[in-house]
Amino acid sequence: MAFRDPPRPATTNHKNKGIGCVSQTLAVTAHRLVKKFGGRRVVDGIDLQVPAGTIYGVLGPNGAGKTTTLRMLLGIIEPDEGERTLLGHDRPREASDQVGYLPEERGLYPAMKAREAIAFMGALRGLPWGVGRKRAVELMENAGLGYAVDTKIRKLSKGMAQLVQLLGSVVHQPDLLVLDEPFSGLDPVNQENLEKLIRGEQARGATVLFSTHVMAHAERLxxxxxIIAGGKRRFEGTVNDARGQLPMQAHYTPERDDPGIARILPADARHNGSEWIFSVPDGGIEDMLRLLTQSGHGVTGLSIERPGLHDAFVKIVGAKALADAEAEAL
Structure with a gap:
């Protein structure tokens, strides 16, 4: 049997202040993707560029179009408009053996043993059965599930079965791992195990693309x-880029707290227990601290912190749009 080199992922060129063109390898691209259901644009002109070797998150409220976008990228459904490439392929399904996919809808054969289920999923991607069974044991042991390799799926907890399906999506060591809401339904321990697995896949050289509506996982990984909402991309960049959409936040604890303190603090100041939280003014915080000290309120605690991703998410999407999307998904 003759072997050929796999197709190259797409590249994009960027001018770098006259130094020349710097080529960046892209594992996934999407340009103006549109998908309509019943006349409604569930995905409305989304652009994405996922650099190879990165962990890339698609964030959005329920009903934002995340799952539909991932399915179009994988070639499970066809876009009504737009173009996409997957590991250099214009026809994404040609790259299916190089991809691991965990869909939002979980499903395994309940009568299969865990090891066989993982090996079976690898075999669907061209992995020899014996290799798959051996890797299944190693993966389950690394995930803390070594004791359950011969347990039938029907006897596993929901969280354990979900992890088994996840291991089945990586057993063939894919170049691209696509996970749709992978943390849903997992307890905190298994969420931590999943984060370790995702980082391990990246360390192996894989690109990881996952969707979520939980900011904490995206912020860490x-x-x-x-960030998408209403089928449109509202933001693209790093976590720090997103957090940079908001001013720095001051956490201030006075020596003496009374209603008069609100007249000194910025208009967006809010009380949270014993401290006040507010945006740092453009001119800095020194003049305000001077007024607080002179008025007798004093300072017992002060820290200045970058806003969290959740706050940036609300700012980018809009509180009303976020609430409307969540209500529509119920």
Missing amino acids: CDRLA
């Missing part, structure tokens, strides 16, 4: 992310 993502090299880059896209």
Whole structure:
């Protein structure tokens, strides 16, 4: 049997202040993707560029179009408009053996043993059965599930079965791992195990693309992310880029707290227990601290922190749009 080199992922060129063109390898691209269901644009002109070797998150509220976008990228459904490439292929399904996919809808054969289920999923991607069974044991042991390799799926907890399906999506060591809401339904321990697995896949050289509506996972894991709402991309960049959409936040604890303190603090100041939280003014915080000290309120605690990704997400998407999307998904 003759072997040929796999097709190259797409590249994009960027001018770098006269130094020349710097080529960046892209594992996934999307240009103006549109998908309509019943006349409604569920995905409305989304652009994505996922650099190879990165962990890339697609964030959005329920009903934002995340799952539909991933399915179009994988070639499971066809876009009504737009173009996409997957590992250099214009026809994404030609790259299916190089991809691991965990869909939002979980499903395994309940009568299969865990080891066989993982090996079976690898075999669907061209992995020899014996290799798959051996790797299945190693993967389960690394995930803390070594004791359950011969347990039938029907006897596993929901979280354990979900991890088994996840291991089945990586057993063939794919170049691209696509995970749709992978943390949904997992307890905190298994969420931590999943984060370790995602980082391990990146360390192996894989690109990881996952969707989520939970900011904490994206904040810890993502090299880059896209925020979508209402089927449109609202932001693309790093976590710090997103957090930079908001001013720095001051956490201030006075020596004496009374209603008069609100007249000194910025208009967006809010009380949270014993402290006040507010945006740092453009001119800095020194003049305000001087007024607080002179008025007798004093300072017992002060820290200045970058806003969290959740706050940036609300700012980018809009509180009303976020609430409307969540209500529509119920």
